[in-house]
Amino acid sequence: MLVVDQISKHFKLFSLREITFKVSQGDYFMFLGPSGSGKSLLLQIIAGLVKPDSGRILFNGIDIAKSPAGKRNVGILFQDLALFPHLSVFDNIAYPLKLRKYSSFAVKQRVVELAEQFSISHILNQGVTSLSGGEKQRVALARTLAFNPPILLLDEPLSAIDSQLHLDLGVLLRSINRTGTTIIHVTHNYQEAISLASKVGVLHNGQLVQVGEPVEVFQNPRSEFVANFTGAKNFYRVKGVRATPDGLIYAELPFGETIAFYANPAYSNGFVCFPEESVVLSTQAENQSAINVFSGSVIDIFAQRFGYEVVIDCGFKVFALITKESLEKLKISPGIKLYAAVKANAVRFIPEI
């Protein structure tokens, strides 16, 4: 429903170059990129706050690239929230409604409804400057959603708050998305992307280098930036997360194998990853202290700057980084059978919210 087609914007020191992607209704589209990659600029172009030099933005087939921001019906939540300091919480939320000539009764009804949804009913009459960080977030979100924009743009909404609020807001955003609002979210935090996104786009130096499902993007990173994010290509979706009395968590890999790790067991689905360096290879199954041992045959060996990357097919691909000495000692060559061991505390679990 939203098609961004060859959008470019040039500045003296930075350019956004021919960005093209498609967002379907109900998507949670996450743009991932380091600071300076152009992700906030891209959001501002979609919102109509910055004019692109060229390209089209089709919303349900109509080019909105030249329409004024106020006519686009796109909600944007800024990183700094941009609450109006001279207005109360109520008037902040009512602002877009009054612009749309709602009757004062309808304004009040909608604001009260939003206040309940976002648990801010008790602060409606307060000024916005004295609110806590979490309250400000919810007020800003309520204001942005007040006019029911079909698309919500989020500029690093989770970066300025502590981790508990982080999770709360993540859950809130996910629920907003589930009720039908399409979300385009930019972040530099890959954990956010993994937890929330239904689709991920990777921006680097003003170019869209990769678009796809999160697992696809993280397992086959096409940029060093994404590869560095996970620290590994060993990235898998897991389900059936269950805790054991000894504190270990078990979850099912999509290939029937079980993987054990330490994590907060509050979520039943998510993703696991472990660094290539943490995988210990051996030719025998015994003498392994690690809990997770996967067996398979070597399919590829690549020389790296430090040692070798060995790819083992265990039903799923496991990537291991080993030294030249280990390679020679284990006589690793394509086709031989190996055991890949991963310690439980090397596995990182990222819940799916």
Added chain:
Amino acid sequence: MSKSGVNNFSTFSLVLTLLGAFILLFIIAPLLGMIVNTPFKDVAATTADSQVLSSIWLSIWVAMLTSILFAFPAIPLAYILARYDFPFKSVINGIIDLPVVIPHSVVGIALLGLIAGDGLVGKSLDVFGVRLIGTPFAIALAMAFVSLPFLINSARDGFIQVPVRLEQAALSLGATPFQVFFTISLPLAWRNILSGLVMMFARGMSEFGAVVIVAYHPMVASVMIYDRFTAFGLKYSRPAAFIFLVVSLIVFILLRFISRKR
């Protein structure tokens, strides 16, 4: 006088205090001298002098009206200067500050040339039988010329302090640029604009040099005081000056009150 972190510096502090006191004394002494040397009965009698009252009243209302009327084009100009970048912007900022450095009698002569019967504006108005010289309108022009920088600069500073992000947020919420200006930018810059308005009013009200050239009559307070001084001398002009000083002080206190209440 103590300054944190600076010890054993008493000679230095003493010199600073003495120099500072000298400046304060320099400002206060003449005013205090005038107040002390003006007998109360003279002041009381002068407050009943209709010429004094009408000239002070003229100063006040013309200055006030000038500030309000010129605010309509001056505030948008301040907004442009705060928000947009364009070629020769610094030149325009310089032009706005010009009235501060031009001698006020020169301003008066320049304005007179414009509105006199053979001047550009004067000639065209003459066609309709309208004469500006010697009218409150001429006074207003002279007051506006010398006092506009105070409003524009203060309003511009006010607009600069309004984060662009808030205007962007309003735009994205559905506001037109006009609505953004009236609901976000203007209310948030309002205190600066108000203090600029009061400064412009105060500066216009006290103007003498430019006004006396374009309109000796009707007399504004400053011209009336000058007129009394040249015609009758120091003693006779003092009570009127005293009353005008009190009026100016009231405006001044108002100004301080507005700019402090942040």
